[in-house]
Amino acid sequence: METLPLTILVLVGCFFIGMPIFMSLIISAVVAIMHCGYLPLSIIHNSLFDGVNIFPLLAIPCFVIAGTLMEYGNITKQIIDVVKQLVGRLPGGLGITTILACTFFAAISGSGPGTVAAIGTLMIPSMVRSGYTPSYAAAAASSGGTIGILLPPSNPMIIFAILANVSVTAMFTAGIMPGLMVAFFMTGMAMIKAKMEGVTVDREQPPFNLRVFLKSLSKGGFALATPFIILGSIYSGMATPVEASVVAIVWALFVGIVINRALELKHIRLALIEGAMLCGTVLLIVGASTLFGKILTYEQAPLKLANLVLGVSKNPEIVLIMIVGILYFLGMFMETLSTMIILAPVLLPMVKSLGIDPIHFGVIMVITNEVAMLTPPLGVNLFVSSRIAKISVEKISIAVLPYLLVLTLCILLIVYCPFISTWLPALLGSGM
Template sequence: MSPLLIGLLIFFITTLMLATGMPIAFGLGAVALAFMVFFEGWNSVHFVPETVFAGLTDFTLVSLPMFVIMGAAVASSRAGSDLYEALARWLHRIPGSLVVSNIGACALFSALTGSSPATCAAIGKMGIPEMRKRGYDADLATGAIAAGGTLGILIPPSVTMILYGIASETSIGRLFIAGILPGLLLVALFMAWSIFLSWKRGTRIVDQDRIYTMKEKLELMPRLLPFLAVIVGVVYALYGGIATPSEAAGVGAALCLLMVIVIYRVWKPADLWAILRDGLRESGMLLLIIGTSILFGYMMSSLQVTQSVAEAIADMQVNRWVILAAINLMLLVAGCFLPPAAIILMTTPILMPVITAAGFDPIWFGVILTINMELGLITPPVGLNLFVINGITPDVSLPTILKGALPFMGCMVLAIVILCIFPEIATWLPSKVMG
């Protein structure tokens, strides 16, 4: 059997196995082990422990649990509700102001947590009932939060960016900075659509004529500014060469825990244990996925699948943009069935030789790939954010949530097109800052 046919078989079986709901780490590990034994015999099993543990010795991985705990600390507090309320007061008079406020809150909360489901849950629990109570249609209210939550994997610090950086051996600091302007571009596109649709539907908001005083607008800022300062400080430490990712993440996690205790009085042992427990659970899951994905990549390379795919694409006599379009389509389809972590760790070893051979910047491609992963979070049948929103608002059907999210998917596709036409949006800031 040729390596390309083996690759298709691997993709089909892996997708089928993960679609059954099997944990990602076990699914990847089982497929890798099965193919190694079938094609290379039982002697290949001797390489499994060494390969898995070698993949976990990367010092950069120390930053992963720290960023997870940083997000868990913020998600456990009332920081999300304060962000939402502060933005609602500042943007009250804009058409579609409450939707715009929620998208802004999603963007800021994403920067604090780096988690899309946490952003959807935290902002959605407050924002969706408030929007519906004040006259917004259910599809717009739920779709905006589902799409806004996806910003958690693009706006730094992003766990998804860390995984891509490890898999592609690119600078995590540069990836973080590269995600800033595209993240703001997506926020602007989401807000523009929300304003347009609210204006077109003639949405009349309850209490729209209320005027907030400057004192009311500023009273929540003392609680929020320290958290935003931590995010700015972590990113600055990374791109300024002041600290390594693990050092910056450790300081950021410690400061977020301290501020949650001081500002929001989350000091009870049970509360602190819940933060550490959730952080440990998610970190352990991610590290296990990384270890088995390294084994999966080793199996693909050992069976010559990676090399054959790269050679086949390189030999195609087509424009490099056609290749990129095909890659985007493949990522979009994969995102309909698999979570972002699995896709990144499965496909990056295959795609990186193709991307570099076609002359594309790996940092720029990391942003493109991440936006594709955002699309996967709100596309059925495995759109995680859709199910999170449905769990928050069980009286709103999944088709209604999907209908509201569809225009925001269009905004993401438009963002990819804009980044292809103007790649400097992603590459200018890292080059300016880090050289």
């Protein structure tokens, strides 16, 4: 058997028996090295070191720590209070509030499941008390949480920028318009679903009062300023994404301790532990995928895949739709970062040969991975909201189907209208 088919077979076999992603990648790579006979064993430790010795990766654990600190520091609740004042009396107001709060919190944490946990813990019980079904509440929180990986700062955006050798700032900028578009369509779906289920006006929410709104706006001013400080430092050129992630931590500590007086030492400890655990996970996968990627390059896997796909069609849109279909399927079984780390190096040479902007392709990969967060058996957002709402994942899976339809529509719009993701980076002059 040739080396490449054997490598893929071993990788699939490791996945099938439930082996961790990083071990599956390392084992399949080692098998390939032993089988081909022309690669030195030194490539293993060199690749593992090269994979983790990437400076922009530091931004990921820092943004996670900042998001956790903001959750414990009462910033999340203040964001929800302000948004609820604006849209709480609309049909499906609490569902809309949940999605908009997730959108706002996404510009802080960069994590999908983290956004679901932070917003869902407060909003799902509130929705159930106001007459929404638990499945509606859990579906709104799960779907809104997917926006966390599209809007900056986004952990998958950072990973893709590293893999594609493009600017992290350009990727962040490219995700803004698609993220806002997804949020807009999702709020519309939340309103439609609420009307279909007979929930028109939330019973707990009082009518809009300008004085009360201004009071909540004043009280939550520091919380609402958070994403503008983080992203403003990046886009103004005052800080790199890594430096901005540290700014986020300092700001979270300041608001949580000095302003809100809600952040305690135990909360800081929990945030540091969560950031360290994610950092360890990401570094293991990135290091292993670097080794696996080198094997694929030596075996000319990107070229062979390109010839296979281009044999079906050379139309860029058709090729992107085929890639989206593959990502839909793999997303049911593989974690978001793993899918991106494994496939991006293989797919990028092909899409570049078709003249597809790598920034545009990166946005498509990220937004398609939003679908993966809502599709069992691996849909992580479903499991988070399931624990909060105390209902089965199966019920939530059915309830999120309308939101999956919305996401699919957004993906098709981005595929056929590249300017949605490329015009803002071009306007702001973000480097590629």
